[in-house]
Amino acid sequence: MFQKVSDSNFVQGEHSALSFWSSRDVFAKLRKKNANKAKWSFLDGPITANNPMGVHHAWGRTYKDAFQRYFAMTGHELRYQNGFDCQGLWVEVEVEKELGLGTKNAIHEFGIDKFVNQCKRRVLKFAARQTEQSQRLGYWMEWDEPAELRKLSAAVGSSEEIEYTNARGEKVKDVPHQIVAKLGNPDWGGSYFTFSTENNETIWTFLKKCFDRKKIYRGHDVMPWSGRSGSAYSQMEIADGRKLAVHRSLFVRFPLLDRENENLLIWTTTPWTLTSNVAAAVNPELDYAKIQSKRDGQIYYFAKENLNYKRLEKESKEGFGRPEWSWPDGVPKLKTLAQIFKEKGGFEELGTIKGAEMVGWKYQGPFDELPAQSQKGGYPFDERVREKTAVECHLVVDGGRDSKGSAHVVAGEGTGIVHTAPGCGDVDHKIGLELGIVGIAPLGEDGRYQEGFGEFTGREAIDPTTADLVIQKLEEKGLLVASEKYPHIYPHCWRTGDELVFRLVDEWFINMDWREEIKDVTRQIDWLPESIDGQNREIEWLTNMRDWMISKKRFWGLALPIWINPEDPTDFEVIGSLAELKEKCVEGWDGFEGNTPHRPWIDHVKIKSSTTGATLSRIEDVGNPWLDAGITPFSTMGYNTHRDMWEKWYPADLVTECFPGQFRNWFYSMLSLSTMMRYDETDDPKEKQPFKTLLGHRLVMNEEGQPMHKSDGTAIWFEEAAEQIGVDTLRWLYLAQNPASDLRFGTRHPEQPVTLETPEGPISETKEGAPTCKVTSGPADEVRRQYLIPLWNSYAFFVNYARLDEFDPSAEKIPYAERQEIDRWILSRLQSLIGLAHESFQAYDTSRFVNAAGQFIDDLSNWYIRRNRRRFWRSKDANDADKTAAYQTLHEVMVTLSQLLAPVVPFLAERIYQNLVFGRDLLDTLSSEEDSSDWPESVHLCDYPTVNEDLLDEDLNARTALAQAVVRLGHQVRDQSNLRVRQPLAEIRVACSTAAQRDAIEQLASVIQDELNVKTITTVDNLDGIVQYAYKPNLKTLGPKYGKLLGMLRKDLPNLAPEILAPLRSGSNVSIEMGGETIELEPDDVLVSTEQSSEWGTADDSGVQVAISTKLSPELIEEGMARDFVRHVQQLRKDADLEIENRIRIQYRSDASEIKQMLNIWSEYISAETLADSIESRQEIADGKSVSVGEFATVLSICLAN
């Protein structure tokens, strides 16, 4: 027997479903059911285990879960492995904060081992947290027990053995380091952690392959550098950290030697680099102006074009290309050079000179007194220029051209003469190398000046007082021409927000000259959604990217397996596995053994060079974290250790991730790593693809479409949304969204703290101690109101009447052929939905299915159930086969719908299924005994429904759709004629353009009549006599035939006498004369529409025209009044909370004789409809309700009959 259904209690129902699944091990049963079936391989992109999950993570995770559930229900074996991203600077930054360590030195003092252990602990802690949140989302994965992860987190660093219960429920005993190292291995199950030894070692395999192909090199480059982090930043990282900054920019003169009173004018936005000036670059093609300042007689050279060039003119009006990058307050518009010189007493133009003529001029540098400027071989010393000093290199040089052939030096923002410091700028560095001049690299790893820079030594480059000092010195020397505030986009550390500096570094790179191979692989993959053209975006990145900087001078991350000869940096080796390392090890293995291959332990190991025999030490750098995530198609599937397993699961059928950024991050790293891993195994790019299909989705925004920020309290924590909005609602919202558009989710109200009822009890703050706040979401409310509540109400309607009637779902089925057409219709509609569900999921297009399901729920609720209510209300009668047919139909629809929706709204689907199949209310306390039923124990253990072709009747679907269209037209006519639906009308006439339509209308005549409350319905060939026909040419068919005549046809054809064109409506051709030509018109060539006439209201749509008689007879008016009367009494019953079966007495008062007259005829009907024993007229009625019956005021009241 079904359990009575009342309030939906969505959130509470989700909690109940969670405990139902866990108490019955439903997920384990699902995996058992699908073991050894066809594989569907999903690869999870690792989530950074560094913070709790927000609603922005839940979108992608909902996709992942929904697809996994669909493919499980269609009988596939899955891996169900979640991934955690564990290594890298982002973890270090948080741990530094936790421990109050501000610099790299502080970390060294604290101890790298302790620091690294703390990083591991943090990752495990947040992995536990995200696991719990994901479980609340209903995300079915083979999770490690959060409590076990926390236990492990606490034990990291200890050398005591502990017991760990893995995801398969097996106990393992080992020291914490060793357990951590093996997390996620195929024997234990559970989430993969990118810090696992297998993951790191598989990256070694990759790097070894790169080394074998001679793609690994150490590069000296000027790269963006963070002094605080003490590390260089790769191209991928800089992209995330560009910000608008205001710097002091300076115009400085460089006095020319051998040309008295003549100066180069240069400009810079990084004053600190002037200490390291070596040369001045010009463009030989450019014209340079020679002007003389009137005040001091000095002569200046700079690009002619720049004299009156309005610098940053556009930016001062429009900003720098992003909404948040508008021109900063308090920064004045920039002056032109002409203006600057005018303000200094005016100037005189002396002439023009080509840049080429200036090349070779010598000048005096701005800081030639610094010892570094006079150091032979530059600073640091460079063998190739051992005899030169920077001061000796102070020449005007040709700036040259970049790889695309455009000049490095151009007129415009600066002066056309570029202060060149090969130790402080990327392009400068390249120019320096080309010209063989020395470089001065002033900054140490901490971003401060090193020895040899006088007063500057020890100062931080990005400290504003450093610029002050530069300015002060220049002023003292009389070299400063002007300074100004200059806003520009400048790279910043993407985590700390510190400005980066450009510093000469030596880092390790992968030469990416095999990019074409990667592009070939990229082209094998399906990139979804199509509209964002992911393939091209990826190809574009692959075309433009530079070599991959894989090293970072930090502590917590992949130990790059590069061992190098300290005496000879060209003598290095890349190690491909721990076994190889052990074999080559000559000392230090003791310091490493028993630990994970991380710093500091791995650094003890020294090996012997296989080529030179020298002792090699590991470079101290750690790896770029995108290697960690990029290797997962190999490491998690056992490429090195479980090859047969890898063969089965590679490549993944699907990966899905939030796409902005990932084209240069995860997608890129997977594609590159996979291409390299497979280069020696196959030449077929298809065999190298790490995944077959990629589904990208955009970002979660607030309700206004703006990003949500953790810092201002607008970012929504997952549990805030889950417990206030409900996870089923969230999931529907995510799955219905177009993945190519940002999701405008909702709003967090940081000023309104709330207490949340979670499955573990009430909370008013998150586990991190942040208060939980009110979250509102218009889109989520709409989902609930439009889809979930109607679904629930449909279900509740069925259950509550089925209970009263003691409907037995196991009773013999009434053959479909013997059921009413409307039953067969909803079943047929259901089959269409099933077919569409399969298509959509297989095309990874959830929004198509979810929207169709929404449509279906509407049809179910607002057509099938509404139209069939009376069949369910009929008094109980065991022999009422028609009623049984209705119950059986609705039961089948509801059960199937719960299965269809199980991947979308797993909680709600389970509740509905459990009650419909087992008569079990998940909100009740449940016994855990097994059911003796043929039905699967959970909706998630069901096979996904398949289309029953016998029940699919497209004609019937179309017929009903047509009837619904006619009803809509009828309502439209009533509305326009101001005739309420309760007012019966005499007749509707329907004219159709095809026989099929006509048949359909005739078959559904009674439905249409009933819906529209009309006495008769007639199908007719035309509405002649009722309406005027209007004719218009069908341009689509006539255009190709008559071309230029179309303009005339369009104008004149509607004006022809209607009788000329009338034959077209009965299917005959008509020929007319127009513009001196004969035009043969076929019925298809003309479009017919109707125009209103009196006494009939008309409307038309898609070839169907309806006319409804609007003339009211006294009888019709009386009947309308009777319907009004019933309606008002029913409302009073509802207001009084009467039971459906209660009988009543009605009293009324009205001065209108028409009311009495109506009651003479209709009282019996009214009594029957309202279960009234009597209808009495009274002069006075206390507490009566004033209503209108027809046009007449009436006061009504009811009371219970005795």
Add this chain to the structure above:
RNA sequence: AGGCGUAUAGCUCAGUUGGUUAGAGCGCAGCUCUGAUAAAGCUGAGGUCGGUGGUUCGAGUCCACCUACGCCUACCA
């Protein structure tokens, strides 16, 4: 700066191979229906389809240019 994309109702967006009167949802307003429903249905705004020019019998749709916005890339000293 370069590349790509977008511009349609108050808001968010559809708009097929060029075809007549350019649609949906939300919001707003009015009306209607209702003994499953915290519902729902219908109607409405009169939208220069960002602008200009072109191709065509015909352009929201194709082409060119311009403008605005978004994204990606980039060392602009």
